[in-house]
Structures are given as structure tokens and as C-alpha cells.
Amino acid sequence: MNKRSFAQNTAFGIFWLTGATAVLIMVFVVGYIMVKGLPGISADFFTTSPRGGLSGEGGIYSTIVTTFYMIVVTLAFATPLGVGAAIYLTEYSANTESRVVRKLVILARFGVETLAGVPSIIFGLFGYALFVTALNMGFSILSASLAGACLIIPVIIRTTEEALKSVPAGYREGSLALGANRWETTWKVVLPAAFRGISTGVLLSAGRIVSETAIFFVTLGGSYRVPHSLMSGGRTMALHVYYLAMETRAFDKAMSTAAVLVGMIILMNLIINTITSRISAKQG
Amino acid sequence: MTPGIRRTGIEKTMKMVLMISALASVLIVLLIFLFTAKEAMPAFREIGIGKMLSDTTWRPGNNQFGILAMIAGSGLVTLGAVFIGVPLALGTAVFLSEIAPLWVAKIVRPSIELLAGIPSVVYGLFGMVVIVPWVRMIPAPGNTGYGLLSASIVLAVMVLPTIANISEFAVRSVPRGYKEGSMALGATKWETISRVIIPAAKPGIISAVVLGLGRALGETIAMIMVIGNSVILPTPVTSNPLSIFLSRARTLTGNIAVEISYATGVHESALFATGVILFILIMLVNSSARFLMRKGARS
Numbered sequence: 001m002n003k004r005s006f007a008q009n010t011a012f013g014i015f016w017l018t019g020a021t022a023v024l025i026m027v028f029v030v031g032y033i034m035v036k037g038l039p040g041i042s043a044d045f046f047t048t049s050p051r052g053g054l055s056g057e058g059g060i061y062s063t064i065v066t067t068f069y070m071i072v073v074t075l076a077f078a079t080p081l082g083v084g085a086a087i088y089l090t091e092y093s094a095n096t097e098s099r100v101v102r103k104l105v106i107l108a109r110f111g112v113e114t115l116a117g118v119p120s121i122i123f124g125l126f127g128y129a130l131f132v133t134a135l136n137m138g139f140s141i142l143s144a145s146l147a148g149a150c151l152i153i154p155v156i157i158r159t160t161e162e163a164l165k166s167v168p169a170g171y172r173e174g175s176l177a178l179g180a181n182r183w184e185t186t187w188k189v190v191l192p193a194a195f196r197g198i199s200t201g202v203l204l205s206a207g208r209i210v211s212e213t214a215i216f217f218v219t220l221g222g223s224y225r226v227p228h229s230l231m232s233g234g235r236t237m238a239l240h241v242y243y244l245a246m247e248t249r250a251f252d253k254a255m256s257t258a259a260v261l262v263g264m265i266i267l268m269n270l271i272i273n274t275i276t277s278r279i280s281a282k283q284g
Numbered sequence: 285m286t287p288g289i290r291r292t293g294i295e296k297t298m299k300m301v302l303m304i305s306a307l308a309s310v311l312i313v314l315l316i317f318l319f320t321a322k323e324a325m326p327a328f329r330e331i332g333i334g335k336m337l338s339d340t341t342w343r344p345g346n347n348q349f350g351i352l353a354m355i356a357g358s359g360l361v362t363l364g365a366v367f368i369g370v371p372l373a374l375g376t377a378v379f380l381s382e383i384a385p386l387w388v389a390k391i392v393r394p395s396i397e398l399l400a401g402i403p404s405v406v407y408g409l410f411g412m413v414v415i416v417p418w419v420r421m422i423p424a425p426g427n428t429g430y431g432l433l434s435a436s437i438v439l440a441v442m443v444l445p446t447i448a449n450i451s452e453f454a455v456r457s458v459p460r461g462y463k464e465g466s467m468a469l470g471a472t473k474w475e476t477i478s479r480v481i482i483p484a485a486k487p488g489i490i491s492a493v494v495l496g497l498g499r500a501l502g503e504t505i506a507m508i509m510v511i512g513n514s515v516i517l518p519t520p521v522t523s524n525p526l527s528i529f530l531s532r533a534r535t536l537t538g539n540i541a542v543e544i545s546y547a548t549g550v551h552e553s554a555l556f557a558t559g560v561i562l563f564i565l566i567m568l569v570n571s572s573a574r575f576l577m578r579k580g581a582r583s
Contacts, residue, residue, distance in 0.1 A: 004474075005472065007472075007474060007475075008472050008473060009364075011474045011477075011478070012383055014472065015375055015378055015379040015383050016379065016383070017375075017381040018371070018372055018375025018376050018379055019375070019376055019380065019383075019384060019388065019392050020370065021372060021376075022376045022392060022395060022399070022444065022448070023391060023392055025399065025441055025444075026395040026396070026398055026399050027395075029399070029402065029406075029407075029441070030398065031408065032413075032414060033406060033409075033410065036413075065545035080305070081308050082305075082306045084301065084302045084305030084306070085302070085305040085306040086307065087302050087310060088303050088305065088306035089306055092299060092303070093306075094301060095453070104303065104306070104307065105306075107307070107310055108309060108310060110460045111307070111308075111309030111310030111311075111313050112309045112314070113532055114309075114313045114391065114567065114568075114570075115300060115309045115312060115362070117498055117566060117567070117570035118313070118316065118502075118563070118566070119499075119501070119502025119503070119504070119537065119566055120502065120504065121502065121504040121540050121541055121558055121559070122502075122562065123316070124540075124541070124544075125320060125540055125544065125555075125559045126315070126319055128544060129319050129320065129323050129556070130315070130319055146458065148420060150312050153308070153309060153312070154309065157309070177392065181291060181292070181295045181482055182295060182299075183294060183295045183298040183299070184291070184295075196464070209404075209476055210403070211402075211403035211404070211552065212403075213403065213404060213405040213504075213505040214504035214505050214537070214541060216503075217505065217541055218540075218541060218544050238403050238405045238406075239405075241403075241405045241409055242405050242505060242509070245408070245409050245412060245509065246508070251409075254409055255409070255413075258403075258405075258409050261403055262402060262403075262406060262430045265398070265401040265402060265403070266398065266401075268401070268477045269394070269397060269398060269401055273394070
């Protein structure tokens with residue numbers, strides 16, 4: 001008996017240690033970035049643009065603008081498509097008798113799963129070949145957003161599907177019984193009820209755009225100027241960190257920009273968790 | 285038009301629109317594959333796929349386009365990341381699902397979530413500033429700190445959330461009855477975990493590791509920042525074979541990212557060919573993970 005409880009205590013000790021290690025790694029990475037990065041942040045840091053060249057001087061104003069553009073334009077492409085796909089997969093094709101539709105659904109799901117596994121540099125390569133070169137859009141916010149949309153479409157589809165599935169079947173049955181058709185039911189009853197869940201998916205996608213570097217490295221051009229249209233190139237904050245670290249070796253500025261990035265991600269995670277816990281509280 | 289006809293009209297149109305959006309993903313995957321393959325054709329034709337895969341020399345100026353060194357770089361860094369990251373990820377998964385009290389889980393889980401959210405460029409920066417100087421302290425000839433070891437450590441942290449989350453899910457989906465049965469027979473909690481729960485969750489755990497592999501193979505920016513990017517077939521730098529990890533290397537992903545912006549002609553095509561090979565490699569890895577998961581769900 002003693003030997004058995006000794007084995008258990010040793011094993012559990014190791015598991016506690018691994019759990020603690022995971023937390024410590026997070027604290028170390030985030031803490032290090034914050035401690036090194038925050039002192040360099042001032043109001044000027046947000047309101048002036050990088051001076052460019054090899055100086056590494058200046059703030060991050062233009063990169064904030066570009067990041068914002070990228071989020072808005074990418075979401076504008078990906079959200080309707082992703083939400084639409086999720087609606088079809090959950091609302092229109094569930095319990096269908098048609099063999100053709102069932103085959104289509106299997107095909108669509110295969111597409112989503114495959115897309116979710118494609119590494120971002122491949123999206124970048126594709127975006128470079130199709131949008132930047134073949135369609136002549138150049139290194140621009142438009143090219144980069146179209147390539148970025150491929151990355152987040154699976155994210156939006158998955159989260160929207162979850163949100164739609166959590167809407168009670170009674171809502172749909174009630175609406176259909178009152179004579180509304182499938183689309184009216186979806187648009188006026190199901191979507192409003194799933195709104196919060198869908199918005200977490202959109203927020204999650206915005207986070208992916210903020211974090212993404214590889215795709216934009218090969219499609220956005222990297223100009224440090226403020227973009228003035230969809231056809232302008234630019235650099236997002238994440239891309240700016242890369243250029244600062246790898247090209248100008250301005251590690252202090254890179255750390256400060258990274259601290260802003262990590263701060264944004266923490267904030268987004270907090271908002272998502274708040275929305276999610278409210279949803280489950282409402283259902284629970 | 286009467287309202288009734290209009291309503292059915294909208295319903296039918298929407299149904300079509302939604303179906304097309306559902307198929308958009310398939311279309312995108314197809315487009316990606318066709319476009320990359322089309323751009324890669326000249327390289328495959330002029331250099332030959334066999335030659336690309338077996339030649340270790342990548343010297344675009346000299347018309348030499350072997351990617352074996354990069355395949356070795358990607359493979360070794362992934363192996364290193366799995367070696368460091370998997371024990372930690374699996375330990376955390378079992379800890380979260382079976383051992384941690386609720387208040388502890390409430391600290392560990394958001395921490396892992398945050399690790400998953402940190403941008404890869406931030407991991408790369410952290411690697412350059414913290415990990416690389418650490419590795420540089422290992423005494424070995426020519427060791428700059430940049431290389432496979434630093435890259436493996438950074439990558440291990442990056443794949444930890446993926447592997448931990450999916451394997452926690454696998455451990456949680458083991459039916460409660462298994463556990464209760466084992467405990468009722470007098471087994472301790474640890475005996476139950478190690479002899480009943482983990483074996484039952486094994487297919488899910490393996491597919492979690494394989495999915496982590498896929499993610500590791502695809503990582504780009506963080507790898508460029510810490511791996512050194514030299515196109516050499518990694519070899520041990522001392523008599524100790526493990527010192528191969530102190531060698532600099534380049535990954536398949538890094539090869540594409542670093543050179544695509546200025547490459548032209550066959551060189552550009554060879555980079556697309558690198559992309560096609562990476563794409564196929566990752567598709568194979570991911571579909572074997574899915575296959576394992578389905579097999580696990582059925583049994």
C-alpha cells in the first residue's frame with residue numbers, strides 16, 4: 001500500500017510541476033516583454049510614425065493605422081462568407097434527406113478542415129501569386145486582406161457553428177410553426193440569439209490578424225508610411241516588430257511594440273472570456 | 285410580385301448564396317493548390333522533383349535548387365520541439381483534466397490560452413533576446429546561439445497550447461464509467477489514470493501530438509528569427525551527436541519567406557515548389573491526425 005501511494009504522490013507531484021511550468025512560462029514571456037517594453041511607451045510612441053530607414057526611431061502610429069485597416073478589411077471579406085457557410089452547414093443541411101446535399105456538406109467540411117490546417121506562409125505565397133502578381137493588386141492592404149481572409153474563414157465558420165448550435169431548437173420550431181420560412185427564421189430569430197457567440201468568433205479573428213506576420217510579410221510590402229487607400233502597402237504592428245528586430249536591430253523599440261501587441265491580445269482574451277461566461281451563465 | 289412569391293424568392297436565393305459560401309473553403313483550397321502548383325511547374329520541369337528533394341545545395345545564383353537541407357532543418361526543429369514540448373503539454377493536459385482543483389485550473393487554463401494568443405513574432409523576439417543568449421553560453425565551436433536548439437525551445441512553447449488543449453479534450457472524453465469501475469476495483473487514482481484513462485485516450489493524445497507536428501512544420505516568422513537561416517545540412521558541431529542541435533539551419537517555410545520578395549524566374553518557381561512540398565507534407569500530417577481521431581472515436 002505504501003509503495004502504491006508513494007507512486008501516486010510522485011506522479012501527482014510531477015503533474016503539479018508541469019502545470020506550474022506552463023503558468024511560469026506564460027508569466028516569464030509576458031512579464032519579460034512587459035518589463036522591457038513598457039518603459040519605452042509614451043503618448044508620443046502612439047502618435048508619431050516610425051522615421052524609417054535604419055534608425056528605428058519614432059513611434060508606431062502608422063503601424064496602428066495599418067493594423068486597424070487590415071482588421072476591418074479582412075473581416076469585411078471573411079465574416080459574411082464564414083457566417084454564411086456556418087448557417088448553411090447548421091441550419092440548412094441538418095437532417096436533410098437529399099443525398100446531393102449530404103455529399104456537398106461532407107465536401108464543405110473537408111474544405112474547412114483542410115483550410116484550417118494550411119500554414120500561413122502558404123496563404124502568403126498564394127496571395128503573392130494571385131493577388132499581388134497575377135491580379136496586379138501589388139503589395140497592398142487589399143492583397144494582404146484577401147490572403148488574410150483565407151486564414152480566418154475557418155475560425156469564423158467554427159465559432160459561428162458553435163454559436164448557432166447553442167440556440168435552442170424550440171426557437172426555430174416556434175418561428176417555423178408561425179409560418180416563417182427557413183431564411184426568415186434564421187435572420188430574425190436564430191442569428192440575433194447567436195449574436196454574442198458569433199461576435200466572439202469575429203473578435204478571435206481580429207486577434208489572429210493582429211498576430212499574423214508571415215502572410216503580410218510577403219503581401220503587404222512593409223512600407224512604414226500611413227496608408228491612404230486600399231491599394232497602399234503598409235506594415236502592421238506585428239510586422240513592425242519583425243523589421244525592428246531583424247533589420248534595424250532596434251530591440252528596445254521592438255520590445256515596446258511587442259508589449260502593445262501582447263496588451264491587445266490580453267484585452268481581447270478578457271473580452272472573449274467575459275462574453276463566453278455570460279453566454280454559459282444565461283444557458284446554465 | 286405578391287409578397288408570398290417574393291418571400292419564397294428570397295428564401296431560394298439565400299439558400300443558393302449560403303450554399304456557395306459553404307463551398308468557398310473548398311474552392312479556396314483548390315485555388316491555393318492549383319496556383320502554387322502552376323507556379324511550381326517550371327521548377328519541377330527544369331530541375332526535376334527528385335533532384336530538388338535529394339540535393340543539399342541551394343544556390344539560386346548557380347542554378348542549384350536542392351531543398352534537402354531545408355527538409356532536414358524543418359524536420360529536426362520539429363523533432364526538437366516535440367521532444368521538449370510534448371511531455372510538458374501532456375502533463376498539463378492530464379493535470380488539468382484529472383488532478384488540478386478548480387481554482388488551480390482557473391489559473392492554468394487562461395495561461396495556456398494566452399500562450400496560444402501571443403503572436404509568433406513576439407515569440408521570435410523573445411527567442412532572440414532571451415533564449416539565443418542562453419544557448420550561446422554552451423561552449424562549442426562556432427556556436428552563436430542562433431540555431432536548431434533555440435528554435436526548438438521557442439517552437440516547443442508555441443505548440444504547447446495546441447497539444448495540451450486537444451489532449452485534454454481527449455482525456456476528458458473518456459467515459460466516466462471507466463474511471464468509476466477502476467476506482468471501485470480498488471485502484472488508486474494514479475493507477476486509474478495511468479492504466480485506464482491514458483490508454484483509453486491514446487488515439488486522441490496521439491492525434492494531438494500529430495496536429496502539433498503540423499503546426500510546428502508550418503511556423504515561419506519565429507523560426508526565421510532564431511534559427512540562423514543558413515542553408516546547410518545540419519551536422520553535429522562536436523563529437524557529441526546531440527550537438528547537431530547547435531547547428532544553424534533553415535526551414536522550408538523560412539526559405540519561402542526570406543527569398544520570395546526578390547526571386548525571379550526558376551528561382552521564384554523553386555520557392556513555389558518548396559511551398560507545394562510543404563503543403564503536401566502538412567496535408568499528410570493533418571489528415572493522419574484526423575484519421576487517428578476518427579478511429580479513436582469509433583472504438
